[in-house]
């Protein structure tokens with residue numbers, strides 16, 4: 071097959087003699103290295119036909135539809151083999167082992183440019199196969215340089231043999247990419263290694279030293295470590311391709327300085343030409359400018375998402391639930407999980423498998439601590455069906471040990487039905503199979519984060535649902551932050567709108583959720599509430615009306631968590647956050663952790679909202695202030711009121727039950743204070 075293509079150098083000569091055309095990398099390499107293999111010539115010759123139409127020299131990015139689409143030639147993987155563009159050993163793995171036949175849009179639109187050695191930045195929706203889109207050309211380009219590596223079992227890699235580096239923002243994503251790459255090269259002699267943060271540094275280094283490396287998948291910090299340390303013997307003087315996956319994330323303030331440092335440690339353009347490939351589902355305009363300064367002139371910007379199109383998938387309906395207060399969000403989440411789990415079980419649809427995103431690690435910890443206690447509980451569904459112990463909760467965030475992170479990731483990947491409680495560590499790139507629901511607790515900080523989180527469902531043509539459980543405080547901010555996204559209001563979750571400060575009649579299904587949550591909260595250590603309170607405050611810094619924020623958070627602490635007083639905040643933190651002087655803050659001095667005598671001095675009486683704003687949505691008084699004491703509940707130091715004291719009604723099987731929130735009823739438990 072490859073042999074049949076060796077009559078093409080004629081077109082190659084034409085290419086090189088036309089000064090107006092940019093030479094493909096293989097040709098440029100030929101000029102410097104006359105000994106380039108015949109196979110590489112053959113491949114270059116074939117793809118040249120596809121390149122003629124668009125190879126005009128330009129210092130601007132070419133944003134137009136790429137020629138692969140104009141020519142309409144390559145849409146199936148087998149065509150890549152038939153045309154001699156990708157080695158049969160690799161294509162056979164894709165078609166036989168992966169079972170893929172058709173290429174996705176981003177794969178077929180980027181393949182020619184990437185194979186030609188051009189710089190490419192590509193934007194395509196989540197779950198559309200971008201990983202394969204960059205892996206295929208980089209593998210082939212290594213094989214073009216050394217065709218002998220196409221033979222399985224024939225490996226001669228050294229630790230300084232790295233030809234391609236793929237950088238990913240998270241360890242989990244790097245491991246996932248490496249896993250895919252290893253499957254892809256399983257019929258060749260190519261060696262894939264990882265260099266990711268965490269505990270396995272020594273093992274990774276040993277592997278690279280012992281087995282060598284052609285393709286290195288890395289996280290920025292560890293890559294820098296490895297390249298900086300000359301004692302490792304690991305270097306990349308032969309590097310031909312650098313891939314930035316989730317490019318816009320790698321270009322933000324957190325990572326960019328590190329990426330620049332890494333770039334300086336790689337071969338410079340005057341020593342060796344290096345191709346750069348960047349992929350992401352989101353490429354905000356400010357990133358395009360940075361791309362220009364990083365890529366070679368004439369780079370291709372291949373957009374598989376139209377400007378007038380939402381960056382999320384049409385087949386993933388998106389809903390927002392406005393919870394009456396912060397304290398209603400967890401009940402709403404649990405109601406959604408119980409309902410959707412039961413509905414799917416009854417209808418025989420794919421099992422309920424959800425990811426719930428929180429804006430902080432502390433909130434993940436608190437949710438896990440609470441919900442994990444409910445794993446074996448019985449809930450009543452809306453139709454009186456009883457579901458017992460089905461919901462399995464798994465935590466994932468960046469402060470867990472690497473071992474725990476790996477365990478959580480694996481467990482959730484393999485689970486038929488489970489709920490992953492996660493920070494944004496899993497928001498980008500992670501390919502968990504068959505996720506049916508993505509739930510976001512509160513607005514994410516950025517529109518891009520929302521898009522990537524939603525992208526964990528509805529992947530590779532599957533169906534899914536996106537839910538955002540926000541509070542009334544966020545209602546006005548939503549259209550600004552998540553502009554142009556097809557999000558519809560949903561009012562179907564009863565517990566989202568229950569007034570938890572009052573006694574009232576509730577459907578049994580909702581009552582059982584609230585009771586279970588209240589009981590679970592009793593065994594949560596107070597420190598976890600404190601951490602979550604801090605983190606929550608931090609993630610709402612954008613809100614101008616800080617007084618309402620404090621009151622709303624105190625309502626969450628009192629009616630949601632059952633606290634007897636607001637969780638304490640250090641004085642320095644209060645000042646730093648611009649909260650000094652606000653009512654309802656429990657200020658703690660740094661004097662060994664105990665609450666100072668003036669800890670509650672700031673807790674004022676009810677006041678009207680001094681900052682104006684929408685009165686119907688903003689909390690205007692402090693739930694812990696003294697004039698609420700008759701309604702107030704929580705675990706206080708004077709006997710511990712039960713904020714969710716069940717006091718009447720219903721009995722087994724009744725559809726409605728009376729609940730009082732924050733009332734001073736029987737069923738008391740000894741309370742605790744911070």
Ligand SMILES: Nc1ncnc2c1ncn2[C@@H]1O[C@H](COP(=O)(O)OP(=O)(O)OP(=O)(O)O)[C@@H](O)[C@H]1O
Pocket residue numbers: 170171172173174177194195196197198199200201202350351498499500501525529530
């Ligand atoms: N041509 C194809 N045909 C069918 N499935 C494919 C094809 N290419 C990739 N896939 C599958 O689609 C899923 C999503 O692919 P991948 O993880 O590469 O998406 P992505 O575009 O990188 O997503 P994200 O933006 O979230 O990073 C994976 O399970 C992958 O195996």
